[in-house]
Amino acid sequence: MAQRSLPPTDREDEDELRDESLSLWRIAFSPIIWAAHFLLCYAGAAIWCARVGPTQGTAFLRLSVLALTLIALGLIGWVGWRALQQWRPEASTADRLHHPENRHHFLGHAAVLLSLISVVGVIYVALPALFIGTCQ
Amino acid sequence: MLRKAISPRFLRSPACLLLVLPLAACDGRQSVLNAAGQDSRQLLYLFIVMLAGAVVLWLGLNGLFLYVTRLRPQALKIHNVNWFLFGAGVLFPSVVIGALLAWGLSIMPAQRAAGDGLRIAVHAEEWWWRVEYWPKGATTPIVSANEIRFPAGSRSELHLSADTYIHSLWIPALGGKMDMIPGRTTVLTLHPDLEGFYRGQCAELCGASHALMAFQAVVMAPDDFARWLKDQAASAPPPTSPAATRGEALFRDEGCGACHTVRGTEFVGAVGPDLTHFASRGTLGAGNWQPTAENLMAWIAHADDLKPDVAMPAYDWLDPDQLADLAAYLKGLT
Ligand SMILES: [Cu+2]
Numbered sequence: 001m002a003q004r005s006l007p008p009t010d011r012e013d014e015d016e017l018r019d020e021s022l023s024l025w026r027i028a029f030s031p032i033i034w035a036a037h038f039l040l041c042y043a044g045a046a047i048w049c050a051r052v053g054p055t056q057g058t059a060f061l062r063l064s065v066l067a068l069t070l071i072a073l074g075l076i077g078w079v080g081w082r083a084l085q086q087w088r089p090e091a092s093t094a095d096r097l098h099h100p101e102n103r104h105h106f107l108g109h110a111a112v113l114l115s116l117i118s119v120v121g122v123i124y125v126a127l128p129a130l131f132i133g134t135c136q
Numbered sequence: 137m138l139r140k141a142i143s144p145r146f147l148r149s150p151a152c153l154l155l156v157l158p159l160a161a162c163d164g165r166q167s168v169l170n171a172a173g174q175d176s177r178q179l180l181y182l183f184i185v186m187l188a189g190a191v192v193l194w195l196g197l198n199g200l201f202l203y204v205t206r207l208r209p210q211a212l213k214i215h216n217v218n219w220f221l222f223g224a225g226v227l228f229p230s231v232v233i234g235a236l237l238a239w240g241l242s243i244m245p246a247q248r249a250a251g252d253g254l255r256i257a258v259h260a261e262e263w264w265w266r267v268e269y270w271p272k273g274a275t276t277p278i279v280s281a282n283e284i285r286f287p288a289g290s291r292s293e294l295h296l297s298a299d300t301y302i303h304s305l306w307i308p309a310l311g312g313k314m315d316m317i318p319g320r321t322t323v324l325t326l327h328p329d330l331e332g333f334y335r336g337q338c339a340e341l342c343g344a345s346h347a348l349m350a351f352q353a354v355v356m357a358p359d360d361f362a363r364w365l366k367d368q369a370a371s372a373p374p375p376t377s378p379a380a381t382r383g384e385a386l387f388r389d390e391g392c393g394a395c396h397t398v399r400g401t402e403f404v405g406a407v408g409p410d411l412t413h414f415a416s417r418g419t420l421g422a423g424n425w426q427p428t429a430e431n432l433m434a435w436i437a438h439a440d441d442l443k444p445d446v447a448m449p450a451y452d453w454l455d456p457d458q459l460a461d462l463a464a465y466l467k468g469l470t
Contacts (some may be wrong), residue, residue, distance in 0.1 A: 120230045124237060131241040136248045136323050 023086065023107040029079045029104045030118035037072040038125050039064050040047065045129075055133035065129035073123045078114030166335035168308045173328035175247050175311035182240065189232070247311060251293035251325050256284060258296050260303035260316045260338070262447060263345035264409055266423040269365060278369045279397070281409035284336065285354040286310075287361035291327040293374060304340035307353045313339045328355040335359045335423060344445035350423030371400025372412045372469050383465025386458055390451060398469065408448060414469045432466055433459035 048061045086108030164170035171177040204212070253272035258265055267284055268277035284307075286292050296305055298316040305324065306313040314324035338349035356364060375381045384401075387393060393403030399412040409422075420427040420435055421443055434441075436459055439448040454462070 116226065120234070124234065127234075127237055128241055131238070131245060133245050134248065 016096060020104065020107065023111070025081060026086075027075055027107060027111045027114060030076045030115040033072050033075050033079070034118040034121045034125075037068055037122050040068055041125055041129070044068075049135035058133065058135060060131055062129045065126055069122060069126040073119060076115050076118050076122065080119075083111030083115060087112055142324065143203060153302050156422065157409040164309070166308050166337060170309050172330035172334065173310040173326055175326055176309055178246070179242050179312055182243070187237065189190060214366055218436060237249060248323065249291060249325055252290040254290070254292045255288065256286075256292055256294050258284065258294055258316070260296070260298040260301075260305070260342075260344060260349075262300065263338070263349040263443065265349075265351050266409070267469075269368070272363065278365060279410045280368055280413065280417075282422045283352045283354065284328065285356060285361060285364060286328045287358040288329050288331050288355050289327075289358060291325050294324045296322045296324060301342040302339045302340050303342045303349070305336065306339035307334055309334040310353065310355075315340060331355050331357060333418070337423075346441045348422065348424050348443050350419075352418045352423055354418075367416070368413055372398045375465055377468070378462060379461050379464035380468045381465075382467075383461035383463070386462050387465055388455075390454070392462075392464075395448070411466065411469055414435060415467050416470050427467070429460065429463040429467060432463035 002031060044064060048058070053061070087105055088108070141326040168176060168180060168183070171180045255270040257270065257277065259268075265281045265282050265284075267282070269280070270277050284294075294305065294314070296314055296316040297320065298318045300318060302318070303316040304313050305316055307326070310328050311324065311326045314322050316322065332355055334353040334355070336351045336353045338346055340346075342349065375384050387398075387403065393401070393405055395405040395407035396409065396411045397404050397406060399410075403411075415427065416428070419425065420431055421439075425431045425435070425442070433456070436451050437454060438450045438452060439446045440450050450461075451458075
């Protein structure tokens, strides 16, 4: 980005934004893992069932979904744990977001919630593999 | 009395329409509430449990609302509120929906379970159904159309495919829906157990006559079914009256046989429904009209008036006598 001279407050914001860029990424990590898990499971199942499912059965497919699910849950759990430490619920309130520190906590809070919903999403995506015994 | 009790304004209101709409389901021939097989019974059970659960949740939610706004309107501790929101707003719905999802998924394999022997291939056309029966060990199918019959008390496999558009086969009284996709075969298995007449309907918007793409489903005692299937495998009976004989000649001269098959005759067309035992089926135009002489005459003269975009030409140049002869021929195809 081209250097522009900014009023002091904007420059502060820009510095903060740089410092917070990891937090911003952290918000997106869990949903990205959920999306990747979804794509791998569905594309994998489609390819497996089109190519080898009718002859080989679905045991390998179902075990793969299980493995992918455990990996995804582990990663989301880790991201969520880090976000929880950033949030520090006891120290933050949502009504003082003009303080950079509270904004930092707030991003952690958002990342925790997104991790939670990603855990639920990943489990729901994996559930069919638990029950479906054939490619039909 | 009733007149006085219900104001004309109410009768004309949308609310009244909403009240009478469910009456359309009372017939029961095409109703999920009239479950006549294992699969539909399972779905009905799922529906009732969800309905009861929804009522309980609705009452609980509104009860709480009443409690905090009317009965004890006071400030609550933020800490308690947060935990309540998490428990009732995040944890509880996730667990309930997860459990319902797991239950729904767990009953799916049964509806794809292998059949007990009979395979029925159904091919969706614009706007009707080709039907082939493949009993155990058969090398050639027994062909019919616009009607699907099942033996009661066993599981039959439906192998579904489609011609140009995506359709969906649904017999609410017997089970769930299954898409019919061009170039693919999808499988649905059904285990009907109550004998009777039901109605199936295309359940995927497919074109101008989608709503008129229906069929009759019949569940029969196994012995009756075997006898019926043997009759269906036979050739068409020859015409027995002078009118029917004239009708057969017209069927030939007007080119009906180029599109329709009547087995045992020179008519081997494959564009439209097989008519070999047309009169043994209960409907005309894919589940839509009674196959009376009158309706048959109207259909032949103006199929496109009855069914938009129909692939059968309108024979509007035939005079009433000729139409009556054709109808007599078709009514003789028992
Ligand atoms: Cu259709």
